[in-house]
Amino acid sequence: MKINILTLFPDMFSGFLNESIIKRALEKELIKINVINIRDFTFDKHKQVDDTPFGGGGGMVLKPEPLFRVLEKFKKSKIIYTSPQGKTLTQNLVKDLSKEKEITIIAGHYEGIDERVIEELVDLEISIGDYVLTGGELPAMIITDAISRLIPGVLGNTASYENDSFYNGLLDYPHYTRPAEYNGLKVPEVLLSGHHKNIEIWRKKESIKRTYIRRPDLLEKKLENKEFSKLEIKLLDEIKK
Numbered sequence: 001m002k003i004n005i006l007t008l009f010p011d012m013f014s015g016f017l018n019e020s021i022i023k024r025a026l027e028k029e030l031i032k033i034n035v036i037n038i039r040d041f042t043f044d045k046h047k048q049v050d051d052t053p054f055g056g057g058g059g060m061v062l063k064p065e066p067l068f069r070v071l072e073k074f075k076k077s078k079i080i081y082t083s084p085q086g087k088t089l090t091q092n093l094v095k096d097l098s099k100e101k102e103i104t105i106i107a108g109h110y111e112g113i114d115e116r117v118i119e120e121l122v123d124l125e126i127s128i129g130d131y132v133l134t135g136g137e138l139p140a141m142i143i144t145d146a147i148s149r150l151i152p153g154v155l156g157n158t159a160s161y162e163n164d165s166f167y168n169g170l171l172d173y174p175h176y177t178r179p180a181e182y183n184g185l186k187v188p189e190v191l192l193s194g195h196h197k198n199i200e201i202w203r204k205k206e207s208i209k210r211t212y213i214r215r216p217d218l219l220e221k222k223l224e225n226k227e228f229s230k231l232e233i234k235l236l237d238e239i240k241k
């Protein structure tokens with residue numbers, strides 16, 4: 001999987017690329033991430049990447065020329081634009097994107113990019129949620145992180161994505177670690193029992209309970225898609241009683 005990120009602020013990505021799972025995935029060459037400065041594709045004296053909007057109003061818009069030039073190099077990849085106008089990112093969309101050989105993410109800035117770039121070259125506009133950010137760089141990192149976790153080998157065998165919440169359409173169960181009692185607060189007995197089957201069932205029930213209480217919409221979706229196992233149905237009935 002190769003991910004190209006087009007941005008005016010490449011330095012924003014150094015921490016993201018040099019830590020944790022992404023750093024290891026890059027070292028193991030399981031993914032390749034290429035951060036490109038859009039400004040390197042301007043050839044005028046002032047290296048102009050943005051200009052005032054036609055029709056007036058405040059702010060600046062990213063000019064089409066530098067973007068058409070840089071995207072020419074990546075036209076064989078799936079071209080994504082991160083903006084509030086995009087399709088909301090979900091784990092299913094991440095799963096689809098993780099199957100691509102190469103994707104190029106345009107991180108918008110200012111008031112956005114010239115619409116002709118979107119019409120002619122963008123394959124998919126993605127929003128990471130209904131809130132306003134300064135730029136598309138953080139969304140680009142979020143999309144890159146979420147996709148990278150699904151690339152085989154990126155997550156060690158310990159943290160496999162099968163148990164990730166959202167992978168099975170449910171919220172995560174509660175997690176505990178030592179000490180078994182802290183400030184009089186105890187860890188649920190079943191987790192100390194070493195009884196793996198009971199622990200598995202307790203965790204599954206907690207996931208369903210939490211999803212039922214906090215995100216019933218996710219349960220509805222799982223029911224609609226008939227993605228419930230017999231055990232999950234049984235546990236859901238117990239919870240509803």
Ligand SMILES: CN1CCN(c2ccccc2CNc2ccc(C(N)=O)cn2)CC1
Nearest residue numbers: 083084108111112127128129132133135136
């Ligand atoms: C005041 N507006 C200026 C223009 N801007 C904008 C417009 C177009 C592209 C990028 C941006 C950068 N901002 C983003 C980006 C993504 C998201 C998301 N939800 O994925 C939220 N914000 C939106 C904010």
